[in-house]
Amino acid sequence: MLPSKISGELEVLSRNPLIAMQNPAIDKAAQLVREALTERKALIIVGNCWVDYSGRASSKLEPGERIVIFKEDGSVLVHRPTGYEPVNWQPPGCLFSVRAVSNTLQIRAIRRKPSESVKIFFDNVYEVCALNLVDNGAFSLYASEEDMQRAILSRPSLLEDGFEPITYEKKVESGFVDVYGVDKTGKFVVVEIKRKPAGRAAVLQLAKYVKAIRSMVNREVRGVLVAPDVAKGVQRLIVTLGLEFKALDPRKCALVLTKPETKRLVDFFEDTG
């Protein structure tokens, strides 16, 4: 048995994850492109191209140098040198046709429902990479601050037994309260949520909100800071200002959100308890 690192490298050598051409002739490029698309490989083409799209809408992209990616599932991305979003694209499930006509590489990607067509024309190809990629790595995303808020609203006992949210993001002067409610003794509770160890700023903000609410209602008002932890020295400040701290791990919130939110909030740390 070889060490996994070594065996992995051998595997990569035998699989040959990459076939690349630099500045190929159009017909050579077309050949590699056709092969890659036929074998459902991922494919990168860099070159000077123009694009016609027709389907739900229509668009035309004049010539320029771009990065075009074809994926194993039949999706297409045309990326300009700037911007997060592709300028043209096609969702997964496309059928392709490839032609080399009068020194122009033409690739058409079509799909049904809705019926859409993207045609890409290259008159200059700088690089073609046909890729045989293996990607089984798990992706896990855990709770955002907003997720923690939803978690508390959907299960108020996360904060404390008997807590009942009244409204959330209540507007006060200079901001919004994350969560706002009443505890089991009838006192108002103002909650400030942080998904990271809370610093001084979070505490001061909470104090400000508590003060604002106190000026509006004639009842006792508690201020509770919810975060996975507090930064060093902040605990003292919390006590000094008459506030409270409740530890809550954002990963735990992720597990609580079992309704539609489950989709992206998967078990990340199984050792969370």
Add this chain to the structure above:
Amino acid sequence: MLPSKISGELEVLSRNPLIAMQNPAIDKAAQLVREALTERKALIIVGNCWVDYSGRASSKLEPGERIVIFKEDGSVLVHRPTGYEPVNWQPPGCLFSVRAVSNTLQIRAIRRKPSESVKIFFDNVYEVCALNLVDNGAFSLYASEEDMQRAILSRPSLLEDGFEPITYEKKVESGFVDVYGVDKTGKFVVVEIKRKPAGRAAVLQLAKYVKAIRSMVNREVRGVLVAPDVAKGVQRLIVTLGLEFKALDPRKCALVLTKPETKRLVDFFEDTG
């Protein structure tokens, strides 16, 4: 003066749009990556990597083979071999740091407001492309069917003078009416919109809707087919069924939508008149 095709190729040769390395050692790859990011070039890295994200939320991506793109504007895309969307990303405006530590290429992309960090680690690089891309090609998108609908609603005179929409996408049995309203003589008008030359199916659908509406109201009901053109032989069918046709170019609709829609609906055919 050289022909533009030739001069363009000379320009490409002198500019050197591509520096590529296949299966480089990690430190060599790091060198090219650092250079490309420093010079604000676009950059493609294909290899085995894992990713940590922390910011609005947090995520972890276990090792696998992916395509990673860095763009001139400081945006980052991590693409798995399938799917339209990047699994991890960073919007434009990032700052980068590159390190090669114990045979691992580490790239960090951070941005402020919101404060976010994406860390990408490669232990195996199959391909690195540093790109010097020139892309000034105009992108134009013109109206979708929905845009045409909005255009008519925002300027009913596109259909005819005196037309007043009542509601749109009115539900009838087996479908929705695109636009529904009253003409200047008080008759009901049912509008069916197509962004391409209308075929028999569109006409028959409109006829069905007209029939459905007639069974619901005690008033005259007109059926108007709106499209840039009608397919061959369909005009007869329209007349036979007692319907009407109104020619409307989707490109014209695009120009009508001058409110927020302007952003993507630019003048595409200046010779539209």
Add this chain to the structure above:
DNA sequence: GAGTGGATTTCGCAT
């Protein structure tokens, strides 16, 4: 700078 609405949204889950 914050807030609002659209997108060739995409994506995932519900019915």
Add this chain to the structure above:
DNA sequence: ATGCGAAGTCCACTC
């Protein structure tokens, strides 16, 4: 299959 809501949405525009 269709519809609904969320997204690390992104993006452009308004106040």
